[in-house]
Amino acid sequence: MRWFLLLLLLAPAVATADDRPNILWLTTEDIGPELGCYGDKYADTPNLDAFAKRSTLYLNAWSNAPVCAPARTTIISGMYASSLGAEHMRSLVPLPKGVQLYPTLMREAGYFCINPGKTDYNVEAPAKLWDRIGKDESPWPLLQQRQPFMAVLNNVGTHESQIRTRPHEWKHDPAKAVIPPYHPNAQETREDWAQYYDNITAMDAWFAEQLKQFDAAGLSDNTIVFFYGDHGSGMPRHKRSLQNSGLRVPLIVHIPEKFRSLLPTDTPIHGQAERLVGFVDLAPTILSLAGAAIPQTMQGVPFLGKIASPPQPYLYGFRGRMDERIDLLRTVRDERFHYIRHYMPHRVAGAHMAYMFETPTTRKWKALFDAGQLNPIQAAFWEPKPSEELYDLQSDPHETRNLVTSPEHQQQLKALRQAHLDHIMAIRDPGFLPEDELHSRAPGMAPYDLAHDPQKYPLPDVFKMAHEASMLLPDALNDLITGLSHPDSAVRYWAVMGILMRGPTAVSDTHEQLLEIMLNDPSPSVRTVAAEALGRFGYLEDRPQVLDWLLEAANGEKHGPYVSILALEAIDYMNEKAAPATDRIQKIPRKGPWQSPRNANYADRLIEEILIGLPSK
CATH class of the missing domain: 1.25.10.10 (Leucine-rich Repeat Variant)
Structure with a gap:
């Protein structure tokens, strides 16, 4: 028995390659859960729907940030980009002392890691973060030879820029598009929504092709497959918005039979999971799946693997400067209620951003507002914001009824306010510095390290x-x-x-x-x-x-x-x-x-x- 215990103590911290899963992320850009498997009847996504039937579908997954660079920074670091001073769109800050990004940690654990597509991080990443792959090289033969692997393959066809490319031959009938109550019921809006769904259908075919090639390479039985979008849709009041429409994303995970022990007992093998999951949890989750140690600097928790954590009570979101427009918002939700805190309520949500105004819906929506032809729900996007918002996501999924002054909801308001304040202090959020001072207050110092002094x-x-x-x-x-x-x-x-x-x-x-x-x-x-x-x-x-x-x-x-x-x-x-x-x-x-x-x-x-x-x- 003593020899057995000694062997256990001397065993490597990382599991051997033979019993570790490959991990494949098939990701796409700028989509919310507008898929058939999420109950969307306008969607045409047969391949993802079939995949979801044999996988775990997460109902409450958040990107933490409503735009790509801060969201991807959160993924790569396992830390809130807001804690790194990296919340602002297309900014660039040094990494904190001692912080390593997850590909480095996975490679140290013996994984071959590739991401031949989009990276777009707001932190200064190491020169050799990913293993090399030829620009036009098929990943599958390479991955077949280099197991265990961690691979990220990204589809760009659903990006915001692709919902406004004209001319376009619509496959989804614009007349049948379901328009959310905050958007104007205009032809431009219907066409943009229909084209968005067309792009998702094309992405669904791409997803099926990746699975086909992946299966032909003989990798299916040894690989855990994740599918997710990088934040909400590219439509205005989705992308760049801290409403649920900007943060909620599809997340579907398939775990092969031989690795079912890596799925927590409270998570269905085939079915829907209500657990709150954020992008900040992705890095610790893959480290958990790989049997690797999770650094204490990571602020997320693993939701899969042998060291999966219990479900967390809250998800947190953040927004700073978006392109050329400055703003500061923070948000927190529990299983039902969503609280948004505006620190610059004098700035309108629809402040003019040149890139956002390339979308026909945005221009039409603003023109109707200027003409006084919108109802109060539609006009709110163009008006100064309240300091606080509270929504019941169960009864009001489009978040049109602010409950901050509702006597019946003061308990929920108080709890989420406190959760928000606790989070700000826990991560020592440096976003309350003007962006210039993130860089000039202590030149060369990472904002995270600055904030902790x-x-x-x-x-x-x-x-x-x-x-x-x-x-x-x-x-x-x-x-x-x-x-x-x-x-x-x-x-x-x-x-x-x-x-x-x-x-x-x-x-x-x-x-x-x-x-x-x-x-x-x-x-x-x-x-x-x-x-x-x-x-x-x-x-x-x-x-x-x-x-x-x-x-x-x-x-x-x-x-x-x-x-x-x-x-x-x-x-x-x-x-x-x-x-x-x-x-x-x-x-x-x-x-x-x-x-x-x-x-x-x-x-x-x-x-x-x-x-x-x-x-x-």
Whole structure:
């Protein structure tokens, strides 16, 4: 017995290759659960439906972020991109000290790892993250020879850009498309939805072809297959939205007979699982399936494998800057209720993003709003947001009835509010820093490491001011005024932001302080928000100074890309009040080495949008 125990202690931590499964991810872009197996009667997905019948279908899977780069960053790291300072679309931040991405960990465990398609991470990944595969090489012979393997094959045919390619021959009848209540019942909307479903049907055929080749290679009995989409559909108010429509994704997992012991006893082999699952859980799950150790830095939990964790009570979501538009939202849901917290409620959900406005539905929807032809549910996308939202996903799956003021739902509101606050503190969320300061506050330091240094990031103080600013309570103005002189620039940023959110009266009451800040604060982000407040709601005589600063701040050659975006947005929101600077706006640098290749066109997009609304000479 003693020898037996000694052998157990000396056994390797990682299981041998013979008893470890291969893992295959077949993924697609920009789709929600609009599949027949999820009960969608308009969908035509026979191959995925058949696959689901012999697999586990997860009803409550979330992407954690409603757009690709932050969502994929969460997957690759097993950490919320919001905790890494990587929540902003097409940003790039250093990895924290000691953090390894899951392909590195899987390769160390003896797995051959390939991803010949899309990566799109917001963190600086190691040069050799994936094993090499030829650009046009079929993966199946290679995988046949290199077991165990971890492979990711991605379909791009369902991407947002593909729902608006014209001309198009519709296979789904646009007249029969089911239009959600928040979208206008217009021909453009019907055609976009029908084309979206056409693309899903084409993807379903791609999925069947991958399984066919995979089976022909003799890999079926030894491989666990995952299918999922990377966030909600590419339609407006889905992609980029923290509604359930932007976060809920299909997730179907097939585990072969020989590996059924890796499925928890509370999860059906063939059937629907109600467990809450997020993208943050994918990396720890495949490590669990591989029998490899899960780093303590990972914030997700495994839902499969020998060390699968019990179901978690909540899923968390986040949104920061989307393309050229700045915003800050956080969200949490349990099995039934969904809570959304807006930290910039003065910014409308439908803020103009050039890429989103390429979709016909978006343009038609906005035109109908401008013409006053929408009902309140449809108009909400284009109007300032409430500070908080609460929805019953069971009785209101489209999330059109905000229950925050409902007396019958105060218990759920309180519980989800607290879960949200606990999560912010647990991950030390650095998203409450202006994006410029994620990079400039401690140059070269990963935002995650910065956020975990209380001297560099006094989160309780910053969060308290962000909370008071954005809840829009009328008696908070004195606290905001006090915050204007706080030694930390992020606290001052939120104090000024809170005054901006409250509009003309608050700006008038704090005019002298805002003018002093705009002219002298050492933080360009704080100065820029003060300038926006004065430019939109201040006195006419201050406007030349306001425009002088905003034009300087908008010059990325002087202040970098993130202050530039902040300043250009401020000019855009000034509307015709920025007209005296039209000639100078045209001369603002649009591109240069100060930009990352990942976001090199954002300043250009904002300048174009500004100039559309201003008189030309």
